[in-house]
């Protein structure tokens with residue numbers, strides 16, 4: 001017999017090989033199990049990018065067979081990993097989203113579910129779907145709660161710390177995405193959804209700003225949130241301002257001085273347009289800008305700004321509108337003195353209490369508690385949702401948090417007479433609890449401030465920031481060193497800040513008696529009058545509002561009950577100021 005030629009043999013082999021390959025191909029195309037095992041095999045040898053097409057095929061066949069979402073979930077999760085390594089981020093995110101929204105996910109171990117959600121968040125960032133990603137990580141932040149405030153939370157083995165850690169780790173993807181993205185992702189969606197995303201970005205940005213390696217992620221997120229708010233709400237809106245006050249110190253820390261300057265200039269002009277060129281609120285932006293100029297060695301410009309500030313101040317206090325506003329503040333008790341000399345009745349309760357958290361004040365207790373409420377104390381004529389005490393406190397905290405890098409929150413706001421009574425009875429006259437009727441907390445205008453979970457101290461960097469800036473937001477330190485407004489021997493409370501309104505706080509700073517806030521409030525009409533007439537005292541000069549009764553009584557109409565009250569308060573202020581120390585009651 002003739003031997004078959006080698007050509008024929010190899011030809012036959014080829015036919016067989018092709019047939020086998022064809023069979024195999026048909027099998028993985030038509031037999032779900034074959035496709036699946038091929039996918040699994042490739043995943044096992046780490047050939048994930050080749051695995052993806054087999055996986056998609058297996059998935060399509062399972063869907064064709066009528067498998068439900070819950071049955072498909074494990075395959076989808078596995079396939080998402082293959083798609084991630086293929087850089088098909090959007091597909092990976094969709095697969096994970098399907099799996100996590102099926103009932104299969106409810107049976108997952110908590111940490112495993114968080115890990116997959118994190119994976120999905122990263123896939124969203126990488127596919128430039130920043131909005132979805134921001135929503136996921138903002139919810140993580142919420143679930144992290146207090147753990148997010150701790151810088152070293154990753155050392156804790158709690159779920160909350162795990163959430164915080166996931167958010168922390170995602171900063172790398174955010175930096176990448178926000179560096180390359182054209183920043184127009186917030187132009188999609190309606191106004192409400194854009195603002196909601198901006199809020200989430202502000203929360204996340206605030207979190208990253210506190211982290212050692214978070215500055216770039218924070219700057220990207222905050223800048224986008226800022227631009228969104230500026231476009232939709234306006235540059236003068238309190239929520240836009242709040243971001244200016246976080247972003248400015250952050251830019252400055254990053255050495256982005258030109259960005260800082262631009263930000264503050266924008267804010268300055270926006271406030272000027274909205275409130276007029278002699279509004280005392282401008283002093284904040286002038287101070288911030290001057291700081292930037294000083295940092296750059298532009299001393300002449302800094303000096304000119306400070307001069308301008310002085311002029312703004314005097315113009316504002318010479319303005320008749322100011323006096324009108326003061327009378328209204330007085331009727332509304334916004335600048336009412338409270339101390340053991342000026343007590344409040346048990347029935348006194350403010351009518352405009354609001355939740356501090358609703359105005360984005362960081363709080364340390366459950367938001368529904370009375371203690372986490374503050375008076376709205378809205379400015380007359382301004383949008384009550386913007387120009388008010390809680391919004392300004394939120395801004396002040398934003399600025400000082402960004403400047404000090406310390407964690408600042410509201411520890412205590414409103415306390416009713418009854419609450420104060422209960423707390424006082426429990427503590428007696430020791431320590432930090434004021435007897436009922438003598439506490440500014442009953443007005444809802446006082447805020448006790450926590451730093452890193454305890455009372456603010458004089459040595460805190462945040463305290464320095466409050467000292468320097470609180471008055472620009474309408475707050476003063478009510479119980480300075482050596483005061484005798486409260487019974488007890490230790491009455492200094494560096495954590496207790498009281499809202500009196502922006503103009504009154506600035507007047508106190510500029511013209512009031514040094515470290516005598518209650519005397520100042522009691523004699524406020526005198527200081528207003530003096531400021532309006534441009535008669536500012538020079539250093540070392542005697543304070544006529546406290547020392548020379550006839551100057552004021554001459555201008556008071558005693559027939560007006562409100563003015564009569566002022567007169568009696570003025571007298572008390574003088575007594576306060578002149579009485580020898582021994583005559584003051586101390587317990």
Ligand SMILES: [Zn+2]
Nearest residue numbers: 446447448496
């Ligand atoms: Zn207090």
